[in-house]
Amino acid sequence: MKSKGVLGISAQVLAILLAIVYLIPIYMTIITSLKTPGEINLISAWALPSSINWEGYIVAWERFAPNLRNSFVLAVGATLISAMMGSLNGYVLSKYPFPGAKVVMPLIVFGMFIPYQSVLVPLFRFMQKAGLYGGLPGLILVHVVYGLPITTLLFRSFYQEIPNELLDASSIDGAGFFGIFRYLILPLSGPPFLVVCIWQFTQIWNEFLFAVTLTRPSSQPITVALANLAGGQAVSWNLPMAGSVLAALPTTIIYILLGRYFVRGLLAGALKG
Amino acid sequence: MQSRREQLVAVFTILPSIVLLGIFVYGFIGNSMHMSTTDWGQEAAMSLTPNIQSVGMDNYRDLFTGFLNVRFRQDLINMFFFTLLFVGLSLLIGLFLATLIDQLVWGEAFFRTVFLYPMSLSMVVTGTIWRWILQPRGGINVLPTLIGLPPGEFLWLSSRTQTLVFDWSHIFHYVCLILLVILTLNVYGQWRRQGSKRLPRKLMLCAVLLGVFASGILTRIPLLEYPEAHGFNNALWGVVLAAVWQMSGYTMALYLAGLRTIPHELREAARVDGGSEFQIYRYVDLPLLKPITASAIVILGHIALKIFDLIFAISGPDHYPTSMPAITMFLKTFRGNELAVGSAIGVILFLIVSLLIVPYLVVSFREE
Numbered sequence: 001m002k003s004k005g006v007l008g009i010s011a012q013v014l015a016i017l018l019a020i021v022y023l024i025p026i027y028m029t030i031i032t033s034l035k036t037p038g039e040i041n042l043i044s045a046w047a048l049p050s051s052i053n054w055e056g057y058i059v060a061w062e063r064f065a066p067n068l069r070n071s072f073v074l075a076v077g078a079t080l081i082s083a084m085m086g087s088l089n090g091y092v093l094s095k096y097p098f099p100g101a102k103v104v105m106p107l108i109v110f111g112m113f114i115p116y117q118s119v120l121v122p123l124f125r126f127m128q129k130a131g132l133y134g135g136l137p138g139l140i141l142v143h144v145v146y147g148l149p150i151t152t153l154l155f156r157s158f159y160q161e162i163p164n165e166l167l168d169a170s171s172i173d174g175a176g177f178f179g180i181f182r183y184l185i186l187p188l189s190g191p192p193f194l195v196v197c198i199w200q201f202t203q204i205w206n207e208f209l210f211a212v213t214l215t216r217p218s219s220q221p222i223t224v225a226l227a228n229l230a231g232g233q234a235v236s237w238n239l240p241m242a243g244s245v246l247a248a249l250p251t252t253i254i255y256i257l258l259g260r261y262f263v264r265g266l267l268a269g270a271l272k273g
Numbered sequence: 274m275q276s277r278r279e280q281l282v283a284v285f286t287i288l289p290s291i292v293l294l295g296i297f298v299y300g301f302i303g304n305s306m307h308m309s310t311t312d313w314g315q316e317a318a319m320s321l322t323p324n325i326q327s328v329g330m331d332n333y334r335d336l337f338t339g340f341l342n343v344r345f346r347q348d349l350i351n352m353f354f355f356t357l358l359f360v361g362l363s364l365l366i367g368l369f370l371a372t373l374i375d376q377l378v379w380g381e382a383f384f385r386t387v388f389l390y391p392m393s394l395s396m397v398v399t400g401t402i403w404r405w406i407l408q409p410r411g412g413i414n415v416l417p418t419l420i421g422l423p424p425g426e427f428l429w430l431s432s433r434t435q436t437l438v439f440d441w442s443h444i445f446h447y448v449c450l451i452l453l454v455i456l457t458l459n460v461y462g463q464w465r466r467q468g469s470k471r472l473p474r475k476l477m478l479c480a481v482l483l484g485v486f487a488s489g490i491l492t493r494i495p496l497l498e499y500p501e502a503h504g505f506n507n508a509l510w511g512v513v514l515a516a517v518w519q520m521s522g523y524t525m526a527l528y529l530a531g532l533r534t535i536p537h538e539l540r541e542a543a544r545v546d547g548g549s550e551f552q553i554y555r556y557v558d559l560p561l562l563k564p565i566t567a568s569a570i571v572i573l574g575h576i577a578l579k580i581f582d583l584i585f586a587i588s589g590p591d592h593y594p595t596s597m598p599a600i601t602m603f604l605k606t607f608r609g610n611e612l613a614v615g616s617a618i619g620v621i622l623f624l625i626v627s628l629l630i631v632p633y634l635v636v637s638f639r640e641e
Binding site: 011012014018019026029032041042045046085088091096102104106108110113114115117118119123124126142146148178206207208212213226227240243244252254259263269 | 300304374411
């Protein structure tokens with residue numbers, strides 16, 4: 001409900017103040033990333049840079065370009081595969097419920113809540129034995145598998161809304177399982193694909209635990225490179241701040257352009273029936 | 274109607290996913306449980322044909338009572354306090370922000386975007402940024418000097434001060450107290466709603482717990498032969514601050530979605546009955562938001578219990594005061610090659626998170 005009068009104005013003022021508080025870390029990151037190492041000290045940390053200096057970004061780009069590329073390959077690959085599989089799974093679970101499907105669904109969803117520490121040692125050994133340890137294909141596989149619960153859940157709840165009569169009509173016309181999927185379900189799946197892909201891309205781009213334990217340096221995504229850099233003490237702060245901006249850029253752009261779908265993914269994950 | 278053949282095609286389509294999840298989730302958890310009862314580690318971790326002996330529950334006993342594992346016990350305490358503060362503050366602030374945004378005449382979408390933005394960032398980015406802002410002699414601590422006040426002195430991440438100190442041997446005593454508080458709150462809520470479901474039995478249990486706690490009988494269990502101090506590390510405040518900044522927008526989005534689904538007629542009816550705006554908020558809106566609070570507790574709770582990346586970035590894995598079980602698990606496994614102990618910590622985390630998740634999933638899917 002909207003408040004009017006004094007209450008409305010004070011709510012407005014309070015919202016502005018809080019927004020400033022929430023943006024303070026972003027302000028701090030950007031100003032520090034644009035300073036020269038010599039200008040960065042603890043006392044004047046809040047002051048704007050005396051002149052804009054791109055050195056931090058140049059060094060960060062040189063250093064992180066391979067990691068950013070790794071993150072892109074990883075996030076795009078794993079997102080597309082897990083979305084496609086999730087779509088098929090959701091189709092099966094909502095339209096072709098097999099005996100036992102009611103038990104299978106919670107067992108699948110449970111997989112997205114487990115702490116990955118409880119599978120990490122066998123996973124690590126499995127990847128070594130399968131020859132997948134260290135590289136991007138292995139990491140993509142891991143993200144696809146552990147992404148299946150959320151993608152399956154999101155697609156299933158979307159497909160449940162599609163009336164069964166539509167499917168019956170298609171099957172009378174002679175379309176089979178894949179025919180219905182290809183010509184009826186997929187054309188209706190634009191919005192859920194967008195929601196699922198945005199969600200998965202953001203999650204995988206931002207992920208750290210699998211990345212740090214299952215890759216060699218040459219295949220490390222940006223999160224690992226950034227964490228290693230900030231952990232070292234010798235580095236001046238403009239570099240990790242510029243690196244943070246680079247690491248945050250892709251998800252920030254998606255969030256600003258397609259925030260509506262990001263929120264829908266986030267709500268669908270939490271407020272399911 | 275679907276033919277038999279179609280049914281079969283459908284099952285074969287989903288089968289690969291079920292097999293993969295079966296192995297990667299349930300198979301691997303089972304394997305972790307098995308390996309946690311062995312002495313797998315050190316040389317055996319390196320060799321191709323390791324000689325692994327079964328040691329029963331020794332790894333678990335060592336983690337909870339072994340002299341060398343004092344760090345893991347403090348990790349558990351850190352995890353408990355971090356989860357409590359992070360979930361509690363995120364709920365309160367999220368509810369406040371949602372209520373505030375709901376009142377706004379102007380810029381609703383803008384403010385929603387700002388408050389939710391940190392959630393689209395990696396915990397590693399959040400940790401890196403806050404590591405800089407929480408420097409002992411910089412960042413937040415110099416903010417007061419901008420308006421002429423003395424600088425702040427609080428050591429957000431590096432403080433070594435501990436409060437609420439207790440002896441590890443008394444842990445069951447305090448677990449009993451926590452259970453008592455939870456149960457009492459539950460009984461009080463039921464009594465106010467005049468629900469009588471199993472009330473007498475719960476009251477009895479309350480009395481028993483109270484008796485056990487008052488008698489102090491649980492303090493006499495000698496877990497360790499020497500006193501070992503644990504408590505709340507003040508350094509956790511820095512981590513809590515960064516985590517709440519990142520996730521309070523999430524609870525805001527959940528509550529805002531909830532407020533939007535409350536039918537107008539309901540509030541209108543309350544208004545006709547002479548309810549003030551505050552009364553409507555208190556007696557119409559808040560009760561209808563309860564299911565959202567439950568979901569948010571489960572989702573934020575499981576994030577808090579397994580927190581790893583934020584700690585790694587904000588203070589590094591070797592910083593004792595802000596360490597968590599997930600961090601120690603990583604160090605034991607990948608630096609110390611103690612694969613069996615690492616598995617044991619993973620299993621402990623799994624059991625704790627399951628206590629939260631399993632009831633939630635059972636309730637959600639029973640409703641379907």
